Amino acid sequence: WECADIKMPCSGTHVRNTQEIGTITLKRKNIGKGKERIEILLV
Structure with a gap:
C-alpha cells in the first residue's frame, strides 16, 4: 500500500x-479514544 510518500x-x-x-x-x-484495531482470524 501507499500513503503520501510512504x-x-x-x-x-x-x-x-x-x-x-x-x-x-x-x-x-x-x-482507546480515536483508535481502533481490526483483528483478522483465518480458520
Whole structure:
C-alpha cells in the first residue's frame, strides 16, 4: 500500500483462490479514544 510518500510492500501470503483460505472472521476493537484495531482470524 501507499500513503503520501510512504510505500509499504506487500508481505502477505498470496493464494490463487479465496477458497484456499477458508473462513475469515473480522473483529473490530476500540483500543482507546480515536483508535481502533481490526483483528483478522483465518480458520
